[in-house]
Amino acid sequence: SQQGEEDPQALSIQEGENATMNCSYKTSINNLQWYRQNSGRGLVHLILIRSNEREKHSGRLRVTLDTSKKSSSLLITASRAADTASYFCATPYNQGGKLIFGQGTELSVKP
Amino acid sequence: GAGVSQSPSNKVTEKGKDVELRCDPISGHTALYWYRQSLGQGLEFLIYFQGNSAPDKSGLPSDRFSAERTGGSVSTLTIQRTQQEDSAVYLCASSSFPGGDSGNTIYFGEGSWLTVV
Helix, strand or coil, rough: CCCCEEECEEEEEECCHHHHHHHHHHHCCCCEEEEECCCCCEEEEEEECCCCCCCCCCCCCEEEEEECCCCEEEEEEECHHHHHHHEEEEEEHCCCCCCCCCCCCEEECCC | CCCCCCEEEEEEECCCCEEEEEECCCCCCCCEEEEEEEECCCCEEEEEEEEECCCCCCCCCCCCCCEHHHHHEEEEEEECCCCCCHEEEEEEECCCCCCHHHCCCCCCCEEEHHHHH
């Protein structure tokens, strides 16, 4: 069953603009992770936020988590063309070891 | 090894043939995952191996799909009597036990692209 769902499905912005992607999930979680996938490649871990955290930063990335709404957002500030990729949120299924991924947001940053 | 290694990187097979996809996880990682990704789609969970526990096979789409993990290391995903709808990228990932719930990062291989013609 689908655990995480991202929106928008696709996002196109100009270089320098900020990009915001959202993720909603269904069950209680201990943590939520964001991954990035360049076209045709494996996924790369970006950032993890735990359920007792509301916001976390890593470089140009800012992640928020609202457990009451079962949602998270990923903000990329001052975007670059190299940020063009698909971004996925992932959550543990039923607080177990299995990670379930959303459908992803395809981000296109135009120079 | 330095990262998760998958082979073959590309495989074209005829409908009805069996295929085997191999995954060599990061040394010492006890959790191993297989996912499937169709073109332009999200990741579909297939199977999860966790240490010596029985694998979670809940994502395998049919009995044509099976996977094993020998000696707690290398894993093989086997698809019997392949169909055209099996065409996808098959991604393997590994992490330190117990994986997702503890917040351990999972590390992905580059995937095996399967095309069934």
